Amino acid sequence: xxxxxxxxxxxxxxxxVGPLKMxxxxxxxxxxxxxxxxxxxxxYLVQHVIIDGGLVLNAAPTFSGNVVTLAFNDPVASLFGDIxxxxx
Amino acid sequence: MAVTVTDSAAQPxxxxxxxxxxxxxxxxxxxxxxxxxxxxxxxxxLEQVIMPSAMKFTAAKTYSANAATLAFTVPAETAASRTxxxxxxxxxxxxGAGGNSITIRLVDGTGDTPAVTKGTETVAVTSQAIVxxxxxxxxxxxxxxxxxxxxIASAAASALVTPxxxxxxxxxxxxTAATPLQNxxxxxxxxxxxxxxx
Numbered sequence: 140x141x142x143x144x145x146x147x148x149x150x151x152x153x154x155x156v157g158p159l160k161m162x163x164x165x166x167x168x169x170x171x172x173x174x175x176x177x178x179x180x181x182x183y184l185v186q187h188v189i190i191d192g193g194l195v196l197n198a199a200p201t202f203s204g205n206v207v208t209l210a211f212n213d214p215v216a217s218l219f220g221d222i223x224x225x226x227x
Numbered sequence: 228m229a230v231t232v233t234d235s236a237a238q239p240x241x242x243x244x245x246x247x248x249x250x251x252x253x254x255x256x257x258x259x260x261x262x263x264x265x266x267x268x269x270x271x272x273l274e275q276v277i278m279p280s281a282m283k284f285t286a287a288k289t290y291s292a293n294a295a296t297l298a299f300t301v302p303a304e305t306a307a308s309r310t311x312x313x314x315x316x317x318x319x320x321x322x323g324a325g326g327n328s329i330t331i332r333l334v335d336g337t338g339d340t341p342a343v344t345k346g347t348e349t350v351a352v353t354s355q356a357i358v359x360x361x362x363x364x365x366x367x368x369x370x371x372x373x374x375x376x377x378x379i380a381s382a383a384a385s386a387l388v389t390p391x392x393x394x395x396x397x398x399x400x401x402x403t404a405a406t407p408l409q410n411x412x413x414x415x416x417x418x419x420x421x422x423x424x425x
Contacts, residue, residue, distance in 0.1 A: 147274060147275055148274075149274040149275070149424075151245075151246055154244060154245030154246050154247055155245050156244050156245065161244070161245075163274070163275055163423060165275075165287065167287070189277055189279060189421075190277075190279065191276075191277050191278045191279045191280065191282070191284075191420075192282070192283060192284045193280070193281055193282055193283030193284070193299075193300075214283070216283070216285070217285070218283050218284060218285070219284040219285075219286060219287040219288070220284055221275050221276065221277045221288070222277075223275075223277050223421065223423075
């Protein structure tokens with residue numbers, strides 16, 4: 140699995156937003172990938188993920204603890220994007 | 228400009244969130260665009276632009292001060308087109324589905340002042356409606372190739388359509404009711420985006 144999610148370089152990587160907490164990350168994937176997971180080390184519970192870059196999700200993201208699992212169409216190319224994760 | 232950025236309708240469009248500042252913007256990229264810059268004018272430093280859309284980034288975004296440079300692909304448009312009385316009309320670039328509202332109408336101009344004869348066709352354009360005044364008289368009237376030439380000579384019509392292939396160009400053109408182009412599909416992207424920085 141080549142899908143990868145990494146932190147942004149800016150600090151802090153996570154911050155409070157009202158009753159929630161937000162963590163900022165980046166992702167990349169390569170041709171042939173159809174799934175991947177994002178571990179949000181600054182959160183203990185992930186509830187919402189906003190992801191850009193043309194990744195076409197073919198199922199709703201699933202959440203377990205601080206991990207989000209994505210299922211998506213083969214991008215048939217190397218793609219990149221940004222992630223905003225909301226949770227606690 | 229391949230990528231345009233405008234402020235969101237939300238007020239305020241920028242605000243603090245913890246240690247960061249967010250600016251809400253709308254981003255547009257036209258069909259065929261492959262690169263562009265997003266400048267967050269309410270931020271001093273831009274760290275991240277999150278813009279869910281059909282835009283696919285072919286390289287990671289790069290950031291310098293309050294601007295992000297993007298390399299990407301976006302869905303290509305399909306230009307609206309239609310063959311009308313033997314002339315193929317294609318909407319000019321970046322009209323997308325809006326090109327389906329362009330109409331071509333051929334009317335009898337022999338009663339005009341001065342009367343239209345072969346080679347003196349006139350073209351009137353109102354919004355997306357193109358009306359060509361022709362001489363539909365059998366044998367001696369306006370040929371289909373004359374209609375094509377009249378469209379090309381009209382700046383207003385040429386701003387909407389490009390006539391190309393003509394079937395039987397010497398055939399006299401026929402009076403034709405307003406006929407819309409078809410099958411245009413909008414390309415590019417339009418999205419709401421969040422700029423994160425400080």
